[in-house]
Amino acid sequence: MPQDNKEKRKSGDKKPSNSFQTPKGTRDVLPDEWPVVEKITNTAKSLSEFYNFLRIDTPILEQSDLFVRGVGLGTDIVEKEIYLLTTKGGDNLALRPEYTAPVMRSYIQHGMSHLPQPRRLWYIGPVFRHETPQAMRYRQFTQFGMEIIGSADPIFDAEIIIAFYRLSEELKIKNVTIEINSIGCKTCQPAYKKKLSEYYKKLDICDDCKTRAEKNPLRLLDCKDPKCQPFKQTAPVILDNLCPACRQHFRQVLEYLDEAKIPYVLNPRLVRGLDYYSRTVFETFVEGETAALASGGRYDYLAELIGGRSTPAVGAAAGIERIAEVIKNKGISVQPKAKGKVFLIHVGDMSKKKSLSLVEEFRRAGIPVFNEPSKESLSAQMELAAKNNAPLVLIFGQKESYEESIIIRDMESGVQEVVPLSKAAEEVKKRLR
Ligand SMILES: [Zn+2]
Ligand SMILES: [Zn+2]
Missing domain, CATH: 3.40.50.800 (Anticodon-binding domain)
Structure with a gap:
């Protein structure tokens, strides 16, 4: 036996793989990064408290069907990015790729509809998406979010947008633009989707879009393939196809934003990659940065998709690492020089x-x-x-x-x-x- 070992060691004389690295797409948060992370976290926390949101957290693991049904089969999150695992007992679980579906699951599970409505909930914690790691896209990242569950009133859409606008203000991030759109409801969306799909089917689109045209036409507008870009400009616009109720709802959201003097731009081609959205969708951008800082919208059908009663809701989330990167890129000083001990x-x-x-x-x-x-x-x-x-x-x-x-x-x-x-x-x- 000892002989064998010696032999093995000789043949495998390469460097033993005893030095470990963080798994691909994940990172350590080192001591010098914490002041910024803590500044963002504390700002998010005090903002949530200011707007009367109550903190909630959910397990990192959920039943995978929650996301398949909630977020949707045809979405990137469920098709490509979700981390799935089967336990020894045979349960199919997922590392949460987002918080909205779990928060709604919790709302339903704990009968929060019996409490005064709407419920304002906020959270912060890690989420996991198996994305191709690029600059500042991590497979584990921290999401901060706010959800208002139990009301269809457009004032809450505005409140969420305002809260996230204030977050960037408090963090001294300048030149923030809010792009906003309405993607309609069960009444008006099907006809629009059909129009969109018919328009694209006549064109020379990429393979992904061919699938989208069948399964998830709204996502056609989200295609990043250069080949499909020119088609967006002349695609049918959803705002022209909204039903009277959706048009009224959207107009009111914009009026509330005007009232609060929040700058926004209409982006009639803005759709979100998740199936549960309806009516208002928005993203905030910082000048000179391509990725969105925060994003969200209304999700009036999510509760039903995951087995609850019809419960209108609206919310948004932002990635802490994204915000930290913007703060770094813009050279924003987050805190006065600490007083020494x-x-x-x-x-x-x-x-x-x-x-x-x-x-x-x-x-x-x-x-x-x-x-x-x-x-x-x-x-x-x-x-x-x-x-x-x-x-x-x-x-x-x-x-x-x-x-x-x-x-x-x-x-x-x-x-x-x-x-x-x-x-x-x-x-x-x-x-x-
Ligand atoms: Zn509608
Ligand atoms: Zn395409």
Whole structure:
């Protein structure tokens, strides 16, 4: 046996594959990226709270049929991008590729229709799509979203759009455009789809579009193939084909946006890639960036598609990584330079030994203090304090540890003073004020 092992090692003398990498399309969020991520997350959270949304979360895993029926068979998400798995018990599950269907599933499951309507819900968490990784398209990314479930009133369409517009405002992202459209309802959409499909069938379209013309004609307008681009311009426009109720609904959404002074442009060719949308759809774009920042719309039929009662709803979502990329591209500074913490310097073994409990004492007194036990020399520690913008440095040397005192040094003026240890917290607080 040992002989065998040796043989194997010899023949497989290549580098052992013991170094791991993140799976394709996924990434680590390293410490220097967190300030931006946290800024976006906190802004999203406070915005949701401001607009009276309540937080919800759903499992990362759902029954795969939820998305097949909710998002739709003919969509990219379900056909190409969804991660499916079969459990040992034989259940077919999916990593959630989006949140809207799970949130609606939760609304139905927990009988939220019995609570005052509409329900305003928000979420933030990871979603998974097996896309071809391109710049800033991750297979695991973080989605923030808001949903208003239980009302068909156009004022809620406007509220969602306004909330997402405010999100970019609060993050200081400038030149945001909202593209908006209405894609009609059960009454008016079928006739339009037929028109669209007939128009495209006469043209020399790509293979994907040939399938779309049969299965999902609205998606014809979403084709990215250069071959199909010229056909869009003269394609029948849905806005000309809306039923009176949809036209009225859309007009009211726009009136609310006008009232709130939210800039938008009509894009009669905007359709969303998901089957559950009806009436209002929108996407927000930043000047100079091709991908949408946020997108959403009304989904009055989703509840029925997944086995609930008819429940009108509207919502939208944005990818945190996308927003972070825009913030980076635009060179937006997300936060004022952080105020440094007080730095505690130890010199010598005895002082090092005591420094740990000393730091704790300051923390208990509500003073943010940090130290670096791995550094021994005074100068190295001073350097570190300066690098971290410490407003004050506490020098606790051999002498001070005997005398139960500590030196407080003001880093700006360079003035230092010896104070008794028992008064240190109080003195530090005074200086920080
Ligand atoms: Zn309609
Ligand atoms: Zn095409």
